Amino acid sequence: MSTVLEKPLNFSSERRRGERRKHARAAASSATVPREDRQTVGAAVVENPRIRCTDINVHYGSKHAVKNVTLDIGQHEVMAMIGPSGCGKSTFLRCLNRMNDTIDNCRITGDIWLDGLNVNDRAIDVVPLRAKVGMVFQKPNPFPKSIYENIAFGPRIHGLARNKTDLDEIVVNSLQNAGLWQEVKDQLDQLGTSLSGGQQQRLCIARAIAVNPEVILMDEPCSALDPIATAVIENLMSELCAEYSIVIVTHSMQQAARVSHRTAYFHLGDLIEVGTTESVFMNPLHQLTEDYITGRFG
Amino acid sequence: MQIFILLFILAAMTVISFYLGRQRALTVAGGNVAALNSLPGYYGYYMALWCGIPALFILMFWLFFESAIVAGIVVTSLPDAFTTLPEQQLNLVLNEIVNLAKENISAGQVSSEITAAAQLYNQIQTVSSGLLFALVVTLGAGGAAFAWNRIHVQQRARNKVERTVLIFLMICSTIAIFTTLGIVLSVLFEAMRFFQMVPLTDFLLGLEWSPQTAIRSDQIGSSGAFGAVPLFAGTLLVSVIAMTVAAPLGLMTAIYLSEYASPAIRARSKPLLEILAGIPTVVYGFFAALTVAPLVRGWGESLGLSVSSESALAAGVVMGIMIIPFVSSLSDDAINAVPQSLRDGAYALGATQSETIKKVIIPAALPGIAGGVLLAVSRAIGETMIVVMAAGLAANLTANPLESVTTVTVQIVTLLVGDQEFDSPKTLAAFALGLVLFAVTLTLNVIALYIVRKYREQYE
Numbered sequence: 001m002s003t004v005l006e007k008p009l010n011f012s013s014e015r016r017r018g019e020r021r022k023h024a025r026a027a028a029s030s031a032t033v034p035r036e037d038r039q040t041v042g043a044a045v046v047e048n049p050r051i052r053c054t055d056i057n058v059h060y061g062s063k064h065a066v067k068n069v070t071l072d073i074g075q076h077e078v079m080a081m082i083g084p085s086g087c088g089k090s091t092f093l094r095c096l097n098r099m100n101d102t103i104d105n106c107r108i109t110g111d112i113w114l115d116g117l118n119v120n121d122r123a124i125d126v127v128p129l130r131a132k133v134g135m136v137f138q139k140p141n142p143f144p145k146s147i148y149e150n151i152a153f154g155p156r157i158h159g160l161a162r163n164k165t166d167l168d169e170i171v172v173n174s175l176q177n178a179g180l181w182q183e184v185k186d187q188l189d190q191l192g193t194s195l196s197g198g199q200q201q202r203l204c205i206a207r208a209i210a211v212n213p214e215v216i217l218m219d220e221p222c223s224a225l226d227p228i229a230t231a232v233i234e235n236l237m238s239e240l241c242a243e244y245s246i247v248i249v250t251h252s253m254q255q256a257a258r259v260s261h262r263t264a265y266f267h268l269g270d271l272i273e274v275g276t277t278e279s280v281f282m283n284p285l286h287q288l289t290e291d292y293i294t295g296r297f298g
Numbered sequence: 299m300q301i302f303i304l305l306f307i308l309a310a311m312t313v314i315s316f317y318l319g320r321q322r323a324l325t326v327a328g329g330n331v332a333a334l335n336s337l338p339g340y341y342g343y344y345m346a347l348w349c350g351i352p353a354l355f356i357l358m359f360w361l362f363f364e365s366a367i368v369a370g371i372v373v374t375s376l377p378d379a380f381t382t383l384p385e386q387q388l389n390l391v392l393n394e395i396v397n398l399a400k401e402n403i404s405a406g407q408v409s410s411e412i413t414a415a416a417q418l419y420n421q422i423q424t425v426s427s428g429l430l431f432a433l434v435v436t437l438g439a440g441g442a443a444f445a446w447n448r449i450h451v452q453q454r455a456r457n458k459v460e461r462t463v464l465i466f467l468m469i470c471s472t473i474a475i476f477t478t479l480g481i482v483l484s485v486l487f488e489a490m491r492f493f494q495m496v497p498l499t500d501f502l503l504g505l506e507w508s509p510q511t512a513i514r515s516d517q518i519g520s521s522g523a524f525g526a527v528p529l530f531a532g533t534l535l536v537s538v539i540a541m542t543v544a545a546p547l548g549l550m551t552a553i554y555l556s557e558y559a560s561p562a563i564r565a566r567s568k569p570l571l572e573i574l575a576g577i578p579t580v581v582y583g584f585f586a587a588l589t590v591a592p593l594v595r596g597w598g599e600s601l602g603l604s605v606s607s608e609s610a611l612a613a614g615v616v617m618g619i620m621i622i623p624f625v626s627s628l629s630d631d632a633i634n635a636v637p638q639s640l641r642d643g644a645y646a647l648g649a650t651q652s653e654t655i656k657k658v659i660i661p662a663a664l665p666g667i668a669g670g671v672l673l674a675v676s677r678a679i680g681e682t683m684i685v686v687m688a689a690g691l692a693a694n695l696t697a698n699p700l701e702s703v704t705t706v707t708v709q710i711v712t713l714l715v716g717d718q719e720f721d722s723p724k725t726l727a728a729f730a731l732g733l734v735l736f737a738v739t740l741t742l743n744v745i746a747l748y749i750v751r752k753y754r755e756q757y758e
Contacts, residue, residue: 099646104561130648137646141639144662153657154647204643211647 033286038067038267041285042275046074050215050245051096056110056120058091058100065091067269069110073215078237078246080260080277082253084292087266089249093217095119096247097133098126114215131158134208138220140200142192142207147184150192150203151175154211170210177243178206179236198229205236209244216240218248222255234259253293257281265289300427304357308438312350315442319345322449336456344455347462348445353438360430368422369396372415380411395419482736489733492726496524501730503527507693507704509713509724524727526734528693532610532703536685537678539614539699540621544678545671547618548625552667555626556633557655575623579683586616586688598700608690611699617684621674628673632666632750633659669750676742680735682707706731 033041045052049072058066066088073079073096081089091100098119100106112119119129131154142150151171154160161167171188175181180202184195192203201221208216218237222230237246237259250256256263256277263280265273265288273280273289284290323341327333334341369392373381380391391412397403398416449455493501504525551571555564591612598605605611636659644654660667690702691712713728720726 097646099642102642102645127648127650130646135642135646137639137642139639141637141643143640143643143658153644153649157647157649157653157657207643207647 032284032290035287035291037286038270038272040070040271040274042273042280044071044264044271044274046072048075049073050075050114051119052111052113053092053095054111054113056092056095056108056112058088058095059107060091060103061105065269066095069271071264071271071274073245073247074262075245076241076243077261078241078248078259080256080263081247081249081266082251082256082263082292083266083272085251086268088269089264089266090219092266092271093219093247093249096215096217097130097135099135101126127158131211132213133215133217134211134213135217136201136204136208136219136221139224140197140204142195142200142203144191144193146189147175147192147195147203148188150207151210154207158211160211174206174210177209177240178202179232179239180206196229198225198232201225201229201233202236205233205240209240213244215245215247218246220249220251223251230255253281265292267292300431301361304431304434308350308353308357308434311353311435311438311442312346315349315445316342316346318442319343319445319449322446323455326450333451335452335454336459340455340459341449341453343459344453345442345445345449347459349438349442351462352441353434356437357430357434360426360433364426364430368419368426371422372419375418376415377411399423485729485732485736488726488729491721492723492730495723495726496730500524501526501727505695507709509709509727522723524723524730526706526731528695529704529706529709529731530734531695531697532689532693533679533705533707535610535697535699535703536614536617536689536705537675539611540617540678540681541671541675543615543618544621544625544674548622548671548674549629549667551622551626552629552633553655553660556630557651557659571623571626574620575627577620579620579681580687582616582620583683583687586612586684590616591688594700603700605700606690606702608688608702609700610689610703613685613687613689614699616688617678617681620681620684621677624674624677625670628670629663629667632663632670635666636662665749665752669746672742672746672749676739676746679742680707680739682711686711706735710735 033039051073053069053071053073056066056069056071057064069088069092071092081093083089094100095108096112096119100108108120110120114129114132117124117129119133143153145153148171151174152161152167155167155170161170172181175184180199183199184190184203192200195203201224205216205221222233225233234255237248240246241261248256248260260277262274263277264271265280265284265286267288273284273286275285279285280289281293284293290296320338320342322345323334323338324331327338331338372395373388373392376391380388383391394403395412395415396419398412399419501524504523505527506523506525507528508523510522555567559567587608591607591609594609594612594615595605595607640658640662641654644658649657685705686708689705689708691704691708692702693704693709694701696703710728710731713724713731718725
C-alpha cells in the first residue's frame with residue numbers, strides 16, 4: 001500500500017474551507033518553492049507502485065505538451081491530476097494506455113512500467129494493455145447498442161467468456177460493481193444511449209470494469225454530469241479503489257479533495273507537485289500549487 | 299428590342315430612385331443619420347422598389363396579354379368569310395398575318411385581305427408599344443414620387459424592404475415547388491387518359507409489352523399490348539446487378555478512405571472518385587455498349603454460354619460503376635458522422651481497428667449507409683442513357699442477366715422518340731410508365747431521407 005489517507009478530505013463546510021485558506025496563507029508565509037522553479041516537489045515516487053512513469057515527454061508536432069514527468073501510481077489508490085486547462089494532464093493520462101497513438105504527429109518518450117511491461121515500448125501489443133488499463137471519458141460514450149451489448153463488447157473481443165452463462169455473469173457483475181444493476185436489470189436490451197447522463201457514465205465504467213482491468217483512467221468523468229450523478233460516481237470511485245488503481249483528471253479541486261488519496265498538480269506541461277491529497281491542499285510546497293488551489297490562478 | 303430599351307430605362311430609373319431616396323432620407327433627417335428609423339440606404343431601396351416593382355408588374359402583365367388582345371382585334375376586323383372558319387384554320391390565317399406583319403414572308407403570295415390585316419396588326423402593335431412605354435415610365439416615376447413623399451424620419455423603411463425581400467425569396471422557392479407539382483399533375487392526368495384506354499390491371503400485371511399500335515386496321519402484328527411487367531422485371535434486374543457492384547465496392551471504398559487511408563491518399567483519391575461521378579452518363583453508355591458488352595459476350599462464349607450482344611449484365615455493371623461514388627460518398631459521410639468518442643471508447647477497451655470498424659462504426663453508421671444505398675437505388679432505377687445504349691430494347695421477361703432486357707426508362711425514351719400522335723395509347727403509355735417510375739423513386743427517396751435524418755438526430 002502506498003501512502004494513503006484513512007479517509008479522503010472533506011471540505012464541505014464553510015468553516016473547514018476557511019481553515020484551509022488560513023493554512024494556505026500560513027504555508028505561504030513559510031518558505032514555498034518559488035514560481036520559476038519547475039522541478040517536481042513532493043513525493044512523486046512510492047513503494048511498490050502499480051504504474052511507474054519516468055521522464056515522460058510528449059510532443060504534438062513542435063508543441064512540448066508534457067515535460068519530463070516522473071510519477072508513480074500506487075496500488076489501490078485514487079490519484080487525482082489537477083491543473084489549469086492545457087497543462088498536459090489529459091495528455092499524460094492518455095499515455096498510460098497509449099490512447100495518444102490515435103493522434104497523428106504525437107511523439108512520446110520515456111518509460112511507463114506496468115507489471116514489468118514497458119507501456120511506451122512501440123513494440124508491445126496495445127490490445128492486452130488496454131484491457132489492463134481501462135478508460136472512462138469526459139463525455140459518456142456508450143455504443144449505440146443495448147446495455148447488455150455495451151458491457152459484453154469488451155469480454156467478447158478479448159475472449160473472456162467461454163459461453164453465454166459466463167458472459168451473463170460478467171455483465172451482471174460489472175453492472176453491480178458500477179452500481180447500475182438495480183436501475184437497469186429489467187431493461188438490459190434497451191439502448192445504452194437511452195440512459196441518463198449519469199447512468200451512461202456508470203455504464204461506461206461498467207464497460208471498462210468488464211474486461212477486468214488493473215487501472216482505470218478517468219478523464220474528467222463528471223464534467224458533463226449534474227451534482228447528484230457526480231456524487232454517485234464519486235462514491236463509486238471510493239468503492240472501486242479497493243480493487244483497482246484509479247487515475248482521475250479533474251477540473252474540480254473539491255472533487256480531487258473528496259475522492260483522491262494522492263494529488264498531482266500540473267502546470268504548462270510540468271508536474272509541479274505530487275503528494276498526499278491532504279498535504280497538497282493543506283500545505284502546498286510549491287508557490288504555483290498554492291496559487292492554484294487558493295484560486296489566485298487558473 | 300423595344301422591350302430591352304424599356305427595361306433599361308426602368309432599371310436606370312430604379313437606380314436613380316435609390317440615390318434620390320437615400321438623399322431624401324438624409325435631407326428629412328437634417329443630416330443626422332441617427333434620427334432616422336432605418337439606415338439611409340434602406341430609404342433608397344424603399345424608393346427603388348416602389349419605382350421598379352409596380353412598373354415591372356404592369357410590363358409583364360401587358361406582354362402576357364398583348365398578343366391575344368391584338369389577335370382578337372385583328373380577327374374581328376377580318377371579313378366574315380374568315381371569321382366563320384373553324385378555329386384551327388383561323389389560327390393558320392392568323393399565323394400568316396403575323397408572319398406577314400413581321401416580314402417573314404413576302405406580300406406577293408397572299409390575298410389583299412390578309413395584307414390589310416397585317417397592316418392593321420402592325421398599327422396596333424405600334425400603338426400598343428407606345429402605350430406600354432408611357433405606362434411603364436409613368437408608373438415608375440409615379441411609384442418613386444409616392445415613395446419620395448412618404449419618406450420621413452419615423453418611417454420604418456427597413457421593415458418594408460426586408461419584408462419585400464422575404465416575399466421575393468418566398469416566390470423564388472415556390473416556383474420550384476409549383477413546377478414540380480405541375481410536372482406531377484401533368485404526368486398524372488396523362489396517365490389517367492392512358493388508363494381509360496388500357497385498364498390499370500392490364501398495365502401493372504400484363505406479361506407482354508408491345509406498344510406498337512396499328513395505324514390502319516389491316517396491319518398485322520401491331521395489336522398493342524401494354525403489360526409492363528417485363529419492363530419492371532428488366533429495371534429490377536439491371537438495378538440489382540448495379541447495386542451488387544456498387545454497394546460493396548462503394549462501402550469498402552468509404553471504409554478505406556475514412557478509416558484507413560492517410561490524409562495524403564484521401565486528399566488525392568476523393569477528387570478522383572468524384573470525377574467518376576462527373577462523367578456524363580452517355581459516355582458511360584457507349585463504354586457499356588462498345589467495350590463492356592462485347593467483353594461480356596466474349597467471356598460468355600468462351601464458357602459456352604449464349605450471350606446477347608446487348609446484355610443486362612453489361613448495362614448493370616457499368617451502371618454500378620457509375621453509382622460507386624454516390625454510395626461511397628454518402629457512406630463516407632455516415633461513417634464520418636460517427637463521433638470520435640465511440641472510436642475512442644472501443645480503442646480504450648482494447649479493440650483493434652478492424653473490430654472497432656466492424657462492431658462499432660458500421661453498426662452505428664448503418665442507418666446512414668442504408669439511406670445512401672437507397673438513394674443510389676433510386677438513381678439506378680431512374681438512370682436512362684446506359685440502359686438505352688447497352689441493355690437493348692426487347693421486352694424480355696427474364697431473370698437471365700446475359701439476355702437483353704429493357705427498362706422503364708428505355709421504353710419511355712423509345713415511346714416518345716420520333717413523330718407522335720398525342721391521343722394514342724402508345725404515347726400516353728410513356729406517362730403511365732413515368733408515373734410508376736416517379737412513385738417508386740419518390741418512395742425510395744422519402745424512406746432514405748427519413749432513415750438518414752433519424753440517424754443524424756441520434757448524435758446531435
